[in-house]
Amino acid sequence: MYELTKEGIKYLKHGLPEVNLIKELSKKELKFDEAKKLEDFNIAIQWAKKNGWIEVRDNFLKLTEKGERALKEKYRIAELLRKAEERKLNREEREILLKRNLIRKITEKEEKLRNLLGKEVVNLTPELLKTGYWRKVKFKPYNVEVPGKKIYPGKKHPLQITIERIREVFIEMGFKEMEGPLIETAFWNMDSMFIPQDHPAREIQDTFYLSGKGELPDRKLVERVKEMQENGGNTGSKGWRTEWKEEIARQLLLRTHTTAVTYRTFWKGIEIPGKYFCIGRVFRNEASDATHLPEFHQAEGFIAAENLNLRSLMGFIKEFYSRFGIKKVKFKFTYNPYTEPSLEAFGYLKTLDKWVELINSGIFRPEALYPYNINVPVIAWGLAVERLAMFIFEKKSIKEILGHTCDLEYLRNYNILKIEKW
Amino acid sequence: MLNVSFGYLKNLIKKELILSELENLLFEMGFEMAANGDELAIEITPDRPDLLCAHGLARAINIFLGFEAKDYEAKKSEIKVVVDESVADVRPYAVCAVIKNINFSGEKLREIIDFQEKLHSTFARGRKKAAIGIYPLEKIKPPIYYKAEKPEKISFIPLDFSREMNGREILLKHPKGIEYGKLLEGKEKYPVFVDSKNEILSMPPIINSAKIGKVTEQTKELFVECSGFDLEILKKTLNLIVTALAEMGGEIYTVEVIYKNKKIETPDLSKEEIKLSRANVSKLLGIELSKEEIEKLLKKMGYSVGDDKIFVPCYRTDILHEVDVIDDIARAYGPNNFKPEFPKIYTTASLTKKTRIKNKIRELMIGLGFQEVFTLILTNKNDQLDKMNYESKEEPIYLENQVDKSINMVRISLIPELLKVLYYNQHRQFPQKIFEIGEVAFKSPKSETKSLEKVYLAALIANSTIGYESISSVVDAIFSNLNLNYKLVETEDERFIPGRVAKILVNNKEVGVVGEISPKVLENFKLEIPAVGFEIDLDFLF
Numbered sequence: 018m019y020e021l022t023k024e025g026i027k028y029l030k031h032g033l034p035e036v037n038l039i040k041e042l043s044k045k046e047l048k049f050d051e052a053k054k055l056e057d058f059n060i061a062i063q064w065a066k067k068n069g070w071i072e073v074r075d076n077f078l079k080l081t082e083k084g085e086r087a088l089k090e091k092y093r094i095a096e097l098l099r100k101a102e103e104r105k106l107n108r109e110e111r112e113i114l115l116k117r118n119l120i121r122k123i124t125e126k127e128e129k130l131r132n133l134l135g136k137e138v139v140n141l142t143p144e145l146l147k148t149g150y151w152r153k154v155k156f157k158p159y160n161v162e163v164p165g166k167k168i169y170p171g172k173k174h175p176l177q178i179t180i181e182r183i184r185e186v187f188i189e190m191g192f193k194e195m196e197g198p199l200i201e202t203a204f205w206n207m208d209s210m211f212i213p214q215d216h217p218a219r220e221i222q223d224t225f226y227l228s229g230k231g232e233l234p235d236r237k238l239v240e241r242v243k244e245m246q247e248n249g250g251n252t253g254s255k256g257w258r259t260e261w262k263e264e265i266a267r268q269l270l271l272r273t274h275t276t277a278v279t280y281r282t283f284w285k286g287i288e289i290p291g292k293y294f295c296i297g298r299v300f301r302n303e304a305s306d307a308t309h310l311p312e313f314h315q316a317e318g319f320i321a322a323e324n325l326n327l328r329s330l331m332g333f334i335k336e337f338y339s340r341f342g343i344k345k346v347k348f349k350f351t352y353n354p355y356t357e358p359s360l361e362a363f364g365y366l367k368t369l370d371k372w373v374e375l376i377n378s379g380i381f382r383p384e385a386l387y388p389y390n391i392n393v394p395v396i397a398w399g400l401a402v403e404r405l406a407m408f409i410f411e412k413k414s415i416k417e418i419l420g421h422t423c424d425l426e427y428l429r430n431y432n433i434l435k436i437e438k439w
Numbered sequence: 440m441l442n443v444s445f446g447y448l449k450n451l452i453k454k455e456l457i458l459s460e461l462e463n464l465l466f467e468m469g470f471e472m473a474a475n476g477d478e479l480a481i482e483i484t485p486d487r488p489d490l491l492c493a494h495g496l497a498r499a500i501n502i503f504l505g506f507e508a509k510d511y512e513a514k515k516s517e518i519k520v521v522v523d524e525s526v527a528d529v530r531p532y533a534v535c536a537v538i539k540n541i542n543f544s545g546e547k548l549r550e551i552i553d554f555q556e557k558l559h560s561t562f563a564r565g566r567k568k569a570a571i572g573i574y575p576l577e578k579i580k581p582p583i584y585y586k587a588e589k590p591e592k593i594s595f596i597p598l599d600f601s602r603e604m605n606g607r608e609i610l611l612k613h614p615k616g617i618e619y620g621k622l623l624e625g626k627e628k629y630p631v632f633v634d635s636k637n638e639i640l641s642m643p644p645i646i647n648s649a650k651i652g653k654v655t656e657q658t659k660e661l662f663v664e665c666s667g668f669d670l671e672i673l674k675k676t677l678n679l680i681v682t683a684l685a686e687m688g689g690e691i692y693t694v695e696v697i698y699k700n701k702k703i704e705t706p707d708l709s710k711e712e713i714k715l716s717r718a719n720v721s722k723l724l725g726i727e728l729s730k731e732e733i734e735k736l737l738k739k740m741g742y743s744v745g746d747d748k749i750f751v752p753c754y755r756t757d758i759l760h761e762v763d764v765i766d767d768i769a770r771a772y773g774p775n776n777f778k779p780e781f782p783k784i785y786t787t788a789s790l791t792k793k794t795r796i797k798n799k800i801r802e803l804m805i806g807l808g809f810q811e812v813f814t815l816i817l818t819n820k821n822d823q824l825d826k827m828n829y830e831s832k833e834e835p836i837y838l839e840n841q842v843d844k845s846i847n848m849v850r851i852s853l854i855p856e857l858l859k860v861l862y863y864n865q866h867r868q869f870p871q872k873i874f875e876i877g878e879v880a881f882k883s884p885k886s887e888t889k890s891l892e893k894v895y896l897a898a899l900i901a902n903s904t905i906g907y908e909s910i911s912s913v914v915d916a917i918f919s920n921l922n923l924n925y926k927l928v929e930t931e932d933e934r935f936i937p938g939r940v941a942k943i944l945v946n947n948k949e950v951g952v953v954g955e956i957s958p959k960v961l962e963n964f965k966l967e968i969p970a971v972g973f974e975i976d977l978d979f980l981f
Contacts, residue, residue, distance in 0.1 A: 258671060
C-alpha cells in the first residue's frame with residue numbers, strides 16, 4: 018500500500034512548485050532575487066531547469082520555448098499525483114513518485130494502527146506515540162480500583178533493620194565502631210577483664226571450647242593480667258587469690274560476649290574521652306528454646322572519660338532506649354565479675370504491657386582497667402540484639418529472627434516502618 | 440537460685456510482708472524472684488553465696504529492713520583436730536568448727552544440706568576449692584585426725600549404702616564418687632577424717648560415713664569441717680556454714696586445728712576492716728553523701744561501723760576492693776533513687792570500613808531484588824559437607840562438648856545454610872531470591888587464634904524455570920557495579936551441575952563460584968525446585 022506524502026498532498030492541492038514557477042513567469046519576468054521569495058523556490062528551480070523550461074539571463078529568470086509549451090500541456094507529475102490519489106499507479110509510475118518522495122509505502126503496522134482509529138485500544142504503544150495516532154484513539158478504561166498483583170521487593174532482614182538502628186543511635190551519639198574476631202583466646206574473652214580462671218561461666222556448659230591453643234599477646238600485658246588476677250596489682254584489690262595459668266588463658270573458644278572486642282580495643286589504645294561500640298555475634302554452649310539459640314548478636318558500648326559515674330551510666334541507658342521508643346526505664350543492681358557497680362535496666366513495653374529486661378551494664382572495676390593503664394572511669398553495657406528485635410517485631414521465638422528457620426512470607430511482608438512506631 | 444516456700448521464708452523475716460512486697464524488696468536489693476504458688480525461685484547472683492539458704496537471705500532482708508545485725512561469737516570447745524602431713528599432696532588444709540544446741544526440726548535439716556550442696560556447686564566450684572562436711576558430734580570420739588590413706592585401706596559404709604566399701608570402690612560405684620571422683624584422680628592416697636577410735640567420719644571431698652557421719656533431725660551437736668587448698672577460702676566457706684547454723688539457733692564453738700608447724704583456732708569470725716574514702720563514693724556514684732548517711736547505708740547492708748572504721752561481715756566473700764563496698768552503698772541507697780544524667784561528652788563517630796562496604800553490597804543485592812536472610816554460623820558437617828558432596832580445601836573448625844547435638848562445626852560456606860532456608864519455605868511463592876552476607880571460618884595454624892575468619896556473600900534463586908544465565912547476570916551486575924574486571928572460568932565442583940559451574944576470578948585470583956545447584960544436592964536438602972547460586976569471598980574488598 019502506498020499513500021501520498023505530506024509534500025505529495027500539498028502539491029496535489031496547490032500545484033507542483035516548478036509548474037507554479039513557470040505560471041508566475043508567464044505573467045512577468047522575474048529577477049532572480051524576487052523569484053527566490055516564491056514558495057518552494059529551490060525545488061521549483063531545480064525541476065524547471067531539469068525540464069528545460071527556464072533559463073537565467075542577466076540575473077533574470079526567463080521562460081524558454083519549451084516552458085511556454087509546457088504551460089499549455091498536461092504535466093506528467095501532476096497527472097501521476099492525481100492517479101496516486103485514486104490508487105491507480107502502475108509500478109513504473111510509483112517508482113517516479115517514490116523517487117521524488119511524493120508517495121510512501123505504508124507498513125503493515127501502520128495499516129493496523131489505521132484500523133484502530135476511532136476505536137478503543139488497550140495499550141499505548143511507541144507506534145501510537147510516533148505517528149501521533151494516539152490523538153485519534155480511545156484508551157480502554159481499566160478497573161483501577163482492583164488492588165495490584167503481589168510483587169516482592171528485595172528487602173533487608175528485620176534483624177538487620179534492628180542492627181542498623183542500633184548502629185545509627187550509637188553514631189548519633191558520637192561512638193566509634195570497633196571490630197574483633199569470633200574465635201578468641203580465653204585471654205581476650207575472660208582473663209583480660211578480671212574473670213577468674215575458675216569462674217563458673219568458663220565451664221563447658223556455657224562456653225564452646227575449640228581444640229588447640231591460641232597465642233597470648235605482648236608479654237608485658239600478660240604479666241600485668243597475671244598480677245591483677247592473682248593479687249589485684251597495685252589497685253588495692255585482693256585479686257582472686259588463685260594461681261593464674263597461661264595454659265588456661267590460651268584456650269581457644271567462640272567468644273561468649275563482645276566485651277572481648279572492648280578489651281582488644283583497650284589494648285590497642287583508646288581516646289580519652291572516648292566512646293566506642295560494636296555489634297557482633299556471640300556464642301553460648303546451651304540448648305536452644307523459644308528465646309535461646311547457641312548464637313546471637315550482641316551490641317556493646319563503652320564511654321571512657323573523667324567524671325563518669327553511676328548516674329552517667331543510667332543517663333546513657335535512658336537516652337539510648339528512648340530512641341527506641343522505650344521511655345519508662347527502671348534499674349536493678351546485678352553482678353558481673355568485671356564491673357562494679359553493675360546494673361540491669363528494665364523497660365516498660367506498651368505492646369506487652371509489662372516490664373522486660375533490656376540491658377546489662379556497669380562501671381569497669383579498677384582491676385579490669387589496671388593492665389591497660391586506663392585511669393578514668395569507664396561505663397559499659399551490652400544487650401542482646403535478637404531480644405530487642407523480638408520486642409520490636411513482636412515475635413515470640415528467636416528462631417523467627419535468626420537462622421534458616423525464617424518465613425519468606427513474613428520477610429516479604431513485614432512493615433519496614435515497624436521500628437519507628439512499635 | 441534459691442528455692443524456698445514463701446511460708447517458710449516469711450516466718451524468718453521480722454516484718455510482715457506480702458508476696459509483692461517481698462518481690463519489690465528483693466528487686467531493690469538486686470535479686471529477681473519468680474513465684475509459683477507458694478514456691479519461690481529467687482535468683483541469687485554468684486557474688487552472694489551467703490544468700491543461698493533461707494536463713495541467710497532472711498538475715499540480709501532483716502538487716503536491710505533496719506533490724507540489728509547479729510554479732511557472731513565463738514566459744515572455745517575442747518575439741519582438737521590433728522592434720523597429718525600425709526594430706527599435703529592431696530588436700531592440704533582443713534578448718535573446723537563445732538555447733539551446739541542446734542534444733543533441726545521442721546525444714547532446717549533439709550535447708551542446711553541444700554545450702555551445703557549449693558555452696559559446693561557454686562562458691563566451692565564443684566567441691567574443688569572447698570568441700571564441706573557436717574557430722575553428728577555425739578557419735579564422734581575426739582580428737583579427730585585428718586590424714587591420707589591408700590584407697591584400699593580406707594573402708595567404711597558410705598551414706599546411702601548398706602555395706603562397707605573401700606576408697607577405690609566408692610569412686611567407682613557410689614554416685615558421689617562417680618560425680619566427684621576426678622578430684623582425687625591420680626592420687627596415691629585419699630584423705631579421710633577419723634576419730635580417736637579409728638572410726639572413719641568421711642572421705643573428703645566425696646562422702647560421709649553412714650555410721651558416724653549422718654546428721655538427723657535429732658542431732659543436737661555438730662562437727663563441721665571444710666577441706667581444700669587455700670586457708671583463706673576455707674575459712675570463708677566455714678563462716679558461710681556456721682553463721683547460717685547460728686541463724687538457725689546453733690551456738691558456734693571453735694576447734695583447735697593442729698598442723699605440723701602451727702596451730703589455728705577456727706572458725707575465725709572476726710570482721711575484716713576495709714578502708715573507704717568518701718570522695719571515692721561520690722566519684723563512683725555521682726551523689727554527695729555525708730559520713731552519717733554512708734554509715735547508715737552500710738549498716739543496712741550488714742557492715743559494722745565504729746570509730747570511723749568499717750568492718751565487713753564475716754560471711755561476705757565478695758569484698759575484694761573498695762568498689763565492692765561502694766556497690767553495697769548504692770544498693771542500700773536504692774537503684775531508682777539515683778537521678779540519671781546523660782553524659783554530655785563530645786566525641787566524633789565512625790563506622791568501620793568493613794561495615795561501610797558490607798552496607799553497600801547489601802544495598803546492591805536488595806536493588807537486584809534479593810531478600811536478605813540471617814542464618815547460623817554454628818551448623819553441622821552433614822549439611823556443610825556431606826549433603827553438599829563437598830570436600831573443602833580448607834580445614835573446618837569442629838566443636839567439642841556442644842550441648843546442642845544438632846551442631847558440630849563452624850560454617851565454611853553460606854550456600855548450604857541458604858538451601859535450608861529454601862527447604863523451610865517450599866510452600867512460599869516462587870521465584871525465591873535470597874542472599875546473606877556473613878562470616879565463615881577455617882583453621883589457620885599460624886594465626887593468633889589458629890583460625891581464619893572471612894566475610895562471604897552468597898545468593899540463591901529458586902524457581903521452576905531457572906538457568907545459569909539468571910545467576911551469572913547477577914554476578915556480572917555485582918562486579919560491574921564495583922568497576923571490577925572479572926572472569927568466569929569453567930570448573931569442576933560437585934556442588935553444581937557439571938558444565939554449569941564457573942569459578943569467579945578477579946585479577947586471576949579465585950574469589951568465588953557460580954552455577955546451577957546439582958540435583959543430587961537439591962535432593963539431599965529435600966528440595967523439589969531448581970536453584971542457581973553463587974558465593975563470593977568479600978575479603979578482597981576490605
